Amino acid sequence: MVFENEPLRAIALKYDGENAPTVTASGEGEIADEIIRIAREHGVPLRQEDVLAALSGELELGEEILPMLYRETAEVIAYAYLVSGKVPVIKDKK
DSSP states (O other), X not given: OOOTTOOOEEEEEEOXXXXXXXXEEEEXXXXXXXXXXXXXXXXXXXXXXXXXXXXXXXXXXXXXXXXXXXXXXXXXXXXXXXXXTOOOOOOOOO
């Protein structure tokens, strides 16, 4: 879904496999273009999720994704693993 007349919005997330993902970069317009450019330059998988970007874009840098966004965020993370040829590491909790 693309919102008409809305500026391009991008958000970068960090996920450590244990805690909720956190926002590492967020912006609109030229800043979004730069986030996307840097991600491509570093081989970071990209996925367009307009609603998730819009809702997550309200979060501050370093802030965790809201619980109501966990499912959508998990789908994005699963996609990133898939296209990168990686599998998640399951840590033994003892």
